[in-house]
Amino acid sequence: xxxxxxxxxxxxxxxxxxxxxxxxxxxxxxxxxxxxxxxxxxxxxxxxxxxxxxxxxxxxxxxxxxxxxxxxxxxxxxxxxxxxxxxxxxxxxxxxxxxxxxxxxxxxxxxxxxxxxxxxxxxxxxxxxxxxxxxxxxx
Amino acid sequence: xxxxxxxxxxxxxxxxxxxxxxxxxxxxxxxxxxxxxxxxxxxxxxxxxxxxxxxxxxxxxxxxxxxxxxxxxxxxxxxxxxxxxxxxxxxxxxxxxxxxxxxxxxxxxxxxxxxxxxxxxxxxxxxxxxxxxxxxxxx
Numbered sequence: 001x002x003x004x005x006x007x008x009x010x011x012x013x014x015x016x017x018x019x020x021x022x023x024x025x026x027x028x029x030x031x032x033x034x035x036x037x038x039x040x041x042x043x044x045x046x047x048x049x050x051x052x053x054x055x056x057x058x059x060x061x062x063x064x065x066x067x068x069x070x071x072x073x074x075x076x077x078x079x080x081x082x083x084x085x086x087x088x089x090x091x092x093x094x095x096x097x098x099x100x101x102x103x104x105x106x107x108x109x110x111x112x113x114x115x116x117x118x119x120x121x122x123x124x125x126x127x128x129x130x131x132x133x134x135x136x137x138x139x
Numbered sequence: 140x141x142x143x144x145x146x147x148x149x150x151x152x153x154x155x156x157x158x159x160x161x162x163x164x165x166x167x168x169x170x171x172x173x174x175x176x177x178x179x180x181x182x183x184x185x186x187x188x189x190x191x192x193x194x195x196x197x198x199x200x201x202x203x204x205x206x207x208x209x210x211x212x213x214x215x216x217x218x219x220x221x222x223x224x225x226x227x228x229x230x231x232x233x234x235x236x237x238x239x240x241x242x243x244x245x246x247x248x249x250x251x252x253x254x255x256x257x258x259x260x261x262x263x264x265x266x267x268x269x270x271x272x273x274x275x276x277x278x
Contacts, residue, residue: 083220
């Protein structure tokens with residue numbers, strides 16, 4: 001797969017995010033998030049957190065907790081649109097599979113997280129009784 | 140709340156998305172999505188769909204289904220970063236509450252969907268046994 005330099009940078013920032021998460025490294029996590037109010041985060045099952053203060057408070061709670069989260073990231077793809085980039089990846093979390101949307105913004109020449117949204121690949125769809133993924137176009 | 144013209148445009152595009160969804164209007168839905176390969180979509184409980192073909196096939200299946208989805212959108216906020224914008228909103232779906240991340244890109248002077256990720260506000264967190272939302276900073 002050919003990656004542009006910007007795509008490679010974004011995927012490296014995405015990997016750094018999961019490294020900080022797995023290592024419970026709050027300082028690294030803080031440094032990875034953009035320094036602006038519009039950051040937001042949706043942890044699986046949580047309501048949306050808006051603003052850097054709320055988002056970092058959630059990471060303090062999560063990374064400081066006692067449960068040993070084994071987080072991993074796979075199948076990451078990046079789309080770069082100017083100074084914004086979108087990463088889609090699969091998270092492995094203690095045997096569960098989740099899908100994450102991570103949005104990055106270029107800030108001081110580095111890619112920083114603007115938004116993280118992780119949700120479970122549930123056994124039932126809340127939207128309709130459809131298989132987890134269509135086998136092919138339905139028509 | 141003061142909205143910039145771009146933020147108002149993005150929120151209007153977001154509302155158009157939910158109108159097309161509620162009306163099961165596949166043509167309108169198709170017109171709302173960007174004309175590029177990097178579009179992606181995560182329906183609640185589905186695996187990630189990547190590419191315009193897969194994404195539109197999913198909408199054909201969902202909008203053509205028999206179940207009467209009553210979809211609504213509330214609490215939408217928009218962040219505009221150049222020609223990309225991020226919308227976070229709450230979806231009401233047949234009494235369930237979901238959180239959606241919608242990413243828009245400016246294409247031919249109109250805001251088009253690049254990415255939609257909707258997930259349930261679950262009763263349990265897959266990440267930790269923490270309330271749905273912290274009541275305040277934990278420290």
